[in-house]
Amino acid sequence: MSNTRIILILLFLCMKGTxxxxxxxxxxxxxxxxxxxxxxxxxxxxxxxxxxxxTVETNGAGELLFLISHRFGTLNSGAYHFFGLDQATIRLxxxxxxxxxxxxxxxRSSLEKTYDGFLKYRVLQQQTMGMPFSITALTTIGVKTxxxxxxxxxxxxxxxxxYTYQFLxxxxxxxxxxxxxAPTLLHxxxxxxxxxxxxxxxxxxxxxxxxxxxxxxxxxxxxxxxxTKSEQFHNSLSLGFDIETGGxxxxxxxxxxxxxxxKFFIPQNGGKWSRGDIYFGFNVSRVFQLKNKRExx
Amino acid sequence: xxxxxxxxxxxxGALVSVKGQTRYFTKTGxxxxxxxxxxxxxxxxxxxxxxxxxxxxxxxVFSVPMxxxxxxxxxxxxxxxxxxxxxHKYPKASFKGKVLNMPNIDLxxxxxxxxxxxxxxxxxxxxxxxKTEATLEVKGKQLFGNASFSITPQEFDIEIPFLVRxxxxxxxxxxxxxxxxxxxxxxxx
Numbered sequence: 001m002s003n004t005r006i007i008l009i010l011l012f013l014c015m016k017g018t019x020x021x022x023x024x025x026x027x028x029x030x031x032x033x034x035x036x037x038x039x040x041x042x043x044x045x046x047x048x049x050x051x052x053x054x055t056v057e058t059n060g061a062g063e064l065l066f067l068i069s070h071r072f073g074t075l076n077s078g079a080y081h082f083f084g085l086d087q088a089t090i091r092l093x094x095x096x097x098x099x100x101x102x103x104x105x106x107x108r109s110s111l112e113k114t115y116d117g118f119l120k121y122r123v124l125q126q127q128t129m130g131m132p133f134s135i136t137a138l139t140t141i142g143v144k145t146x147x148x149x150x151x152x153x154x155x156x157x158x159x160x161x162x163y164t165y166q167f168l169x170x171x172x173x174x175x176x177x178x179x180x181x182a183p184t185l186l187h188x189x190x191x192x193x194x195x196x197x198x199x200x201x202x203x204x205x206x207x208x209x210x211x212x213x214x215x216x217x218x219x220x221x222x223x224x225x226x227x228t229k230s231e232q233f234h235n236s237l238s239l240g241f242d243i244e245t246g247g248x249x250x251x252x253x254x255x256x257x258x259x260x261x262x263k264f265f266i267p268q269n270g271g272k273w274s275r276g277d278i279y280f281g282f283n284v285s286r287v288f289q290l291k292n293k294r295e296x297x
Numbered sequence: 298x299x300x301x302x303x304x305x306x307x308x309x310g311a312l313v314s315v316k317g318q319t320r321y322f323t324k325t326g327x328x329x330x331x332x333x334x335x336x337x338x339x340x341x342x343x344x345x346x347x348x349x350x351x352x353x354x355x356x357x358v359f360s361v362p363m364x365x366x367x368x369x370x371x372x373x374x375x376x377x378x379x380x381x382x383x384x385h386k387y388p389k390a391s392f393k394g395k396v397l398n399m400p401n402i403d404l405x406x407x408x409x410x411x412x413x414x415x416x417x418x419x420x421x422x423x424x425x426x427x428k429t430e431a432t433l434e435v436k437g438k439q440l441f442g443n444a445s446f447s448i449t450p451q452e453f454d455i456e457i458p459f460l461v462r463x464x465x466x467x468x469x470x471x472x473x474x475x476x477x478x479x480x481x482x483x484x485x486x
Contacts, residue, residue: 026320026349027393029480030360033324034347034389039364043379060371100371175385213380214458245458247372292369 038129044172045180047249048095048103048120049283050206051220051238052257052265053182056136056170058122059097062291067093067107069260069283076276084280091260096290109261113146116261126172133171140164142263159190162263166204176216179207184222186266193268196230200267214244218251222266234272236265251283319353321440321477328361328473332466339373339465341366348475350442355399357414359392359473381455382421390420392427402435409434414444423453431473442475 045055048065059065069091073084081087093107101122108115118140126134142162148155163186170180182204191198206220218240224233238255256271257264258279271277326346332339345365350357363384368374378384394416402410410433418427431444447468450457457465 026351026356026358027360027391030322030347030349030358031389031391033322034345034360034362043375060375063371246376287372289370289372 038127041126041128041134041172044126044134044170044178045208046216046242046244047251047283047285049251050180050208051218051240051251051253051255051283052236052260053204053206053220053222053262054118054120054136054138054166054168055180056122056134056168058101058103058120058136059095059287060289061097061099062289063097064288064290065093065095065105065285066288067091067095067283067285069093069281071255071258071260071279071281073279074271074276075254075278075280089258089260107261109259109264111259111264112144114259114261114263115143115145116263117141126170133169136168136170138164138166138168140166140262142261155190162186162188164262164266166262176210177207179205181205182222184262184266186262188263188267193230193232196233196267197228200228201225202228202266208242216242218242218253222269224267228267233267233269236269237273247287249283249285251285253281253283254278255281320349320351320480322349322480323347323475323477326359326473326475328359328471330366330469330471332469334466339368339469341368341374341377343367346473346475348442348477349480350396350440350477352399352402355396357392357394357396357416359390361390361392363388363390381450381457387420387422390418392416392418394427396431396433400433402433402440404435404438404440407436418448420448420453421455425452440477442477443473445470445472447471 045057048055048057048059049067071089073081073087075083077084077087089109089111091107091109093105095103095105097103103120104118105120106115106117118138120136120138122134122136124131124133124135126132140163144160164184166182166184168180168182170178172178184202184204186200186202188198202222202224204220204222206218208216208218210216220236220238220240222236224235234256236255236257238253238257240251240253243250256273256277256279257269258271259265271279324347325344326348327342327344328346329340329342343361343365345362347360348358363382364378366374366377368377394414397413397415400410400412412431412433413428414431415428417424427446429444429446431442434441434443447470449468450465
């Protein structure tokens, strides 16, 4: 009798084992094994510029970006100047991604015949789980090569230089909405106006809202800290519209800033929206892949 | 009576152990796609594909993380995820199906088996029936699974904007290469 009971228990255990062994559905097993855990959040912005200022985006490794930026004259210049379209300033730029996180660039603006260069490094990238922000560090140098108005003033070559240090902190809140903050320190070796500081502290803020998969509206504002701002200059406010088509990004904008590098649109921005000093303009970028990423295949 | 019960329990036990060896899997399966277009060829490789095959009931599944597809151009990869397959909304593609003519596979003998696979392919949240020829191959005690088939973006509601329509081929050729390992239930590979 006791033997029978033992065998029955054994049998029961075996059955139980079989039941326990009828594993979950194969699809559930597969889904549980795959690697869709925390991932990098990419494409916080469509372009490396929000409007005038940089975004957290860097070029991919081996990508060369050719950026043509154009600002017409002010809207309030009247019908005779065709509301600014007769006049234009331009910046031509090249940016190259040494790695996915590190980009350098050079450019040349017609305004004050200025050459510029920058280094951009992605310090942190937002993750789907964990890291909530992307942070990119940017440093730029601007060299004014226009001849001095009063050469007798005994200027030194160093007087032509302006440096910018900026942290770009952004978060992609959703597929549509991304916001960015940009604390900035700008140092100019020469202040060309009677008032104004060599060191300018500014806070940039901006964002984009995607209307469709390939278009977005952008806003960008640079606030100068009161003690560093001289009377005749104004904070930069820009509204933009991005259109992406494969390797191109077209950016159309209205802004009260004429210059397209930090040394112009942050500390010495003469335009004022309320006066109608609104510059219509565009940025067009084209990406060329110079080096293929074969190692990942 | 007792002997009979004992026999039954033994048979059950044996069944359990046999059943345990019929499931094979991989977490590093390779799927790539290729499409020839007038402007440039598009090619991407994914080596993070999870697949299970059960030799006893011929069931076959795939789970494919979409961000695992690597392109030569990082911009192309970004557009693939953001604009076409919308990886944030549909992070995985999957296939769930059956081998219709499951052969009796002997892992001790190198041999290639031609099979037909049928099931449901889900990409971009859209489910479509798929039937394709495939091979199961035993080579050096290892089990390989290979298949290739074509799809169109339209079938899966993947929208191609007018501006780039000429840059993207109508048909996309997909190739699947799997190297399966026995699944014991606690594989951490």
